[in-house]
Amino acid sequence: MEYARRQQQKETNQKAMNKEREAAKEKLHKLLSEKIDKERQQREDMERVREELYLEEQQEANRQREILEMEKKIRQRLMMQQTCQQQMAFKEVQRQAEREEEEAFRKIMLVKFAEDDRIEQMNAQKRRMKQLEHKREVEKLIEERRRQHEADKEFVAKEQALEEEREALRMKIIEEERQKLLKRHAKQLLGYLPKGLLRVDDLAHLDEDFRKNFQTRDADIFSEDDWEDYN
Template structure:
């Protein structure tokens, strides 16, 4: 029976892990697609703004290169902002965990103190 429960738990953990990996990969693919769409929109906007079609070949290549650099810079800034937000979330989560562990420690200390103070009155009622 215990072995069956242990095997079932292990299978559930494996399934949860696999689901997590699948979700992570889907999210990564969605982010890449979103970034590519963003890049395409920016390039189209820049091209429209400068009316690239009206320029001669050399100027057009230079302008397109300039646009590509600008787009990459904007995307990198976006990535950095996203990374900064993720790091902030991690720090907040760690702080919450630290506060929760402090709360648990205080509750446990108080529980122990109450038990010490009132244990003699509860002698027949406490579990072994």
């Protein structure tokens, strides 16, 4: 009987110990699970914060680009207006010079015709008729000069337009080749690109890795005009 009682007590104690161990293991497992969940949640929170910061930075960069583009367009518009005003002023000066030149030509030709026809020796009636004839001839000459002048200007304008088209095509080809080279080699040459090769607006056409790796130290590779616009 005593042996049976001790065995029973032993089994009871063993069960209690097993139960305590299981409870301890379960508690430890729960603590580890909670710790893992907490760390995972922290990582997810940090990743979300980083993503939000990155998105905010991208949005701010986009806003800054839009502002810079707007400012650039305004400056260009003002420069165009100023250039237009200067051109108008120049054209007015040019027209005035042409009028003065025509008037001088008119006087010279009238004097020449008068001398050639010796109108001072004619009577008043013939002299008036001859003077009118001279004026008509001079006006014809002036009109012919105007037509020739306009034809010359039109020819020069056409030649200039053709030259501008050729230059625009040449610059387009150069720009396309530059973009191809940048897309192909910019990442490998990050930090070694020569100044003026990379422009601020090029960043939008390059891949995400390049923009992420682009550091402030590389700002001096922009051309001076682009860097002024960027600032």
